[in-house]
Amino acid sequence: MSDAPTPPTPPRPVVELRDVSKAYPRPDHVAVEHLDLDVAAGEILCLLGPSGCGKTTLLRLIAGFEIPDTGTVRIADQIVAGPDAWVQPDRRRIGFVFQDYALFPHLTVLQNVAFGLRRGSRAARLERAKAVMDLVGLTIFAGRYPHQLSGGQQQRVALARALAPAPAVLLLDEPFSNLDAALRGSTRDEVRQILKRTNTTAVLVTHDQEEAMTFGDRLAVMRAGHLEQAGSAETVYARPRTAFVASFLGRTNLLRGEGHGTVARTPIGDLALARPAQGQVMLSVRPESLHFRPNGNGVSVRVLQREFKGHDLTFTCQLTGSDALRLIVQTGPDCTVRVGDTVGISVTTAAIPLEPSVSSAASLGQTRPTSR
Amino acid sequence: MLIPALVAGIGTVVPIVYLVLRAFDADAATVARLVLRERTLLLLLNTVALTVGVLVTTTIMAVPLAWLAVRSDLRFRRLVTWLAVIPLAIPGYVVAYALIGLGGHNGLMAQLFDLTVPRPRGYWGAMIALSMYTFPYLFLNVRAALMGLDPSLEESARSLGLGGREIVRRVVLPQLRPALLAGWLVIALYVLGDFGVVALMRFEAFSYAIYLQYSAAFDRVYAAWLSLMLLAMTLGIVIAEARLLGARRYARIGSGAQRAVVVTRLGRWAPLAHGYVWLVLLASLGLPIIVLTYWMALVPPDLAAWRAVGVAFLRTASVAVPTALLATAVAIPVAYMSARVRMRGGRVIERLAYLGYAIPPVSLALAMVFFALRSAPWLYQTVPLLIAAYVIGFLALAIGPIRSAVLQVPARIEEAATSLGRRRFTAFWQVVFPVVRRPVIAATALVLMVTMKELPITFLLGPTGFTTLAVSVFSRTSEGMMAAAAPFAAAIVVFSSLFVGLLISYEGRR
Secondary structure (H helix, E strand, O other), rough: OOOOOOOOOOOOOEHHHHHHHEEEOOOOOOOOOEEEEEEEEEEEEEEEOOOOOHHHHHHHHHHHHOOOOOOEEEEOEEEEOOEEEEHHHHOOOEEEEOOOOOOOOOOOOOHHHHHOOOOHHHHHHOOOOOHHHHHHHOHHHOOOOOHOOHHHHHHHHHHHHHHOOOOEEEEOOOOOOOOOOHHHHHHHHHHHHHHHHHHEEEEEOOOOOHHHHHHOEEEEEEOEEEEEEEEEEEHHOOOEEEHHEEEEEEOEEEEEEEEEEEEEEEEEEEEEEEEEEEEEEEEEEOHHEEEEEOOOEEEEEEEEEEEEEOEEEEEEEEEOOOOOOOEEEEEOOOOOOOOOOOEEEOOOOOEEEEEHHHHHHOOOOOOOOOOO | OOOHHHHHHHHHHHHHHHHHHHHOOOHHHHHHHOOHHHHHHHHHHHHHHHHHHHHHHHHHHHHHHHHHHHOOOOOOOHHHHHHHHHHOOOOOHHHHHHHHHHHOOHHHHHHHOOOOOOOOOOHHHHHHHHHHHHHHHHHHHHHHHHHHHHHHHHHHHHHHHOHHHOOOOOOOHHHHHHHHHHHHHHHHHHHHHHHHHHHHHOOOOOOHHHHHHHOOOOOHHHHHHHHHHHHHHHHHHHHHHHHOOOOOOOOOOOOOOOOOOOOOOOOHHHHHHHHHHHHHHHHHHHHHHHHHHHHHHHHHOOOOHHHHHHHHHHHHHHHHHHHHHHHHHHHHHHHHHHHOOOHHHHHHHHHHHHHHHHHHHHHHHHHHHHHHHHHHHHHHOOOOOHHHHHHHHHHHHHHHHHHHHHHHHHHHHHHHHHHHOOOOOHHHHHHHHHHHHHHHHHHHHHHHHHHOOOOOOHHHHOOOOOHHHHHHHHHHHHHHHHHHHHHHHHHHHHHHHHHHHHHHHHHHHO
């Protein structure tokens, strides 16, 4: 910003949500409660959460398809929803890619892509539409109708249509969930490349943790209308803030312990902590941080179950002592431990102390427990 | 969007209000003396007997026909289906005309078989005529239900040890229940609302009595009371149907694709089935055509007669076309609101439109007369008032197809258009309307066809001398001028059949 005073402030986020709430009179709609969120220019943010956590509602609040009860929404330095501001969706400079694509069935691919282009001469609009179609590799389908295309092609038309007017932010609502597994991975990579090439700011909603981790520059984990944690995939995976985040993003072992500074006393022995904690604390230990000790060192466990997954092995074990605690251990594919064996176990990386969820106290009853 | 919807809603309420106002014009004692007399009870019994008779007859006609057309290996099943729907195009008064034209000295039977049968009159005449033109409504409903029946349900019943007859009783019939109820409801509404048939057959059911009271006896308070009673009966039937249907689920539960319908081999029963099918079709479709052809051959219409038909046709079209366009224009916002907008009012207005459809036409016409006389004398016996009454009466016909079409368009489509810079209204016209264009045209055609053959509203409400095709058929037939009525009736049948054929093929191509 040219009128920015000294010292230079960082550029404003493209999307800014402050204290946004949305409640529905009917219980089958998911609410969003006092939520703050920023999306920086050119960033791809993935909103991740179980079904019914309010992530789609949040996306629709940004788009303007829903009106927030409280808080403000700002897009590209303009307040689009607030106590005394409201901008209709058609004036927000957003692009929206729907789960079912919502292509206009009566228009050709070219007409669909050109639908949002309203400024400039006819020739200029046509040129822009063709350029975007070229970008997503659709040029040869220009004259076809949506129903004549495959799912993956429809998906790209939807993307091209949303990108054509060069929106300030692109919103994607589970755009890959209608594609079959084989196509999903490659389409995802393609779309990501296109977004990066055009330096598009994007928010993508998904319930697939793998998709969120590979697609987003940053991910935001939601639960029961609250934002549990936001950050890069690596940070959120390695340093989950709450038990929910730890178990939603991959598998984990949740252990009760008693913190004494940088060490905590737990049923599987004294563990080093990633950050200091005092008193009763819940700890997350990833399965790949646990290792079998063939010579019987460490705490001894009995193996209950063994799952071979090709590139790795997952074991379910139970402590042999009075505590019937169960643990998940992940090893390489050539581990020789079998069901029924009694082996020692040890922890190699620091355990992560967890905070209680914001949402857990208020709304545990609403969310289904995440069983994974 | 809101304004046409509100106009539509108010439009339905106004006539009922005026009916009530007129009914309470007289003091309580007079009202009691008028209403609580034997004649009222007689009318009530007549109407109930007529309704029950028609329901029984149409069930006997339609259910086996539907079963044969869907679940048997009967030959020409497509043709049979098509022919069984065509009677929708033949108005009741033309069927009545055909029955009357059979008997008498110059009648078809007398000329061809030298057999002078009395012209059918009264209960039996009315009951048969009504059954023959209303049975397609039941046929269509039962046919759709039979096609939707999941054969695996019958197979699992069989695997649980039920015999053929038991399966029909415990599995098939319960599943046909909603279709039967829906069909019976429509037919009962037609019977209650019918004017042409009961008037031509001189059978004292409510609507004929209302007309007599109004035109001959000029007793408008009693006419208003009879109209209200008829309206109450109609609403009672609608509510009863909703209650009987209840909140049960009949749709397929669970996943998996449904398999094709299993066809029963008729074998040695085939001749009997054919005999039955062609008898029904001969009675419902063949009879009017044969009788009309007979009278036109007996006294071939001259040029002047054909010119009169042309004039009446154009006159009919001059009210039917604006009615169809106006009804569609009002139906689009109402249908859109009830399908899309999360608002109580939307549903209420839609219900009111259906109320307008359920009001017996004679009651509606009378209510509009009262309204005009009391509040807008300059509208009395004018074409605009006639068109307004048509629109109130037929709006629901246009809403139905448009609403279900809008419901099939995902709301995402409009949101996509909005996210691409269109306002809501523009979004509707640019992306929803093109998709629902065909049903909109079908709705317009339906209203046009129904208005073209409408009788009681035109008869009571039209300007003096405003003889449409329907009025021409009716007045000539009621005076026994069978030959003079024939070309007008033929014009209606030809025109309506073309439209029904058009609508069926339109539906088929969707």
